[in-house]
Amino acid sequence: MTNEPENKKSFWSAKNILILAVGIVLLAGIGTEAYYLINATSIKQAAIDKAAEEQAKTVRLNAKYSKSELNKMDFPQLSKEVDPKTETKVVINTTEGSMTFKLFKKLTPLAVENFITHAKDGYYNGTEFFRVLKEFMIQGGSPDNTNTSGESIWKGKDTSKDAGNGFKNEISPRLYALNGALAMANSGADTNGSQFFIVSNDENQTKDMLKKATATQNPTTQQLVRIPGQNEYPTKILDAYKKGGEPRLDGSYTIFGQLIDGFDTLIAIAGAPVKTNETTSEKSQPENPVKVTSITVE
16 A cells, blocks of 8 residues: 555546646636627727717807907806896795806896796796706706706797797806806707706816817716816806806706805705616706795896
8 A cells, every 4th residue: 555646637637638628628718708899899989089089179258259258247246236227136945945047138038037937937936956966057947847847938929039949058158067057958959948057066167178168978868968178167257166067067057046045955955865767877866855945036
């Protein structure tokens, strides 16, 4: 009897060689597939980057004005004072508290008339802030609390202002999507109805803003969004963006008001828990929606 172990079968048996060969083939296949996957992803990203580059070259914000001309303008959002000749004061009362805004009736007459008329008629009473995205905005003004309903005061009455798809955008070089800005929601240019949103983002927007315009892909819609560069903004507005806002919205939405009191209410609504909306798959549906109880026009 010896202490030597039993003889082991040779590793290079026919069975093991076959297993090894199959393994090599599988690995080669996976490697090839991975290569094509990575390559396809790279090609797709290159296409997106190229499209973004072209998008950034489209009509720039404030194209009609030079930097010096912009810097000579006054910007009503930067003051809490209400000028009765050009502005109207309104208070949106909600189940969470009140928010006071001044509306820019001279710069955005259609949006202001539409909002005030709806407000006086009680159109917004009982409606919810049905879409809430923290560090972005809160959205309301929908009769059935969805992102597809709501009409302007002119629909079916005045086709010169609303031919059926909504009324036109009112873009001003004096108004921007600063923190607390009140804006018309839309589904594309000149499709304004009754829905509105309030910007709620207090993060410095200038730290990552490049001097020239760029574009990025919206993760939800997959559409490219143009982001204006610093060279397209007045100096005072760039300073204001250090206190928050959403500059990527500039030029695409009508800014018709600015929050002047009640930021605590806005923060409370924007910070409430949300769940995934079953229709849109977006995590933006409030678990306990805040409702508009009334709107007072002063």
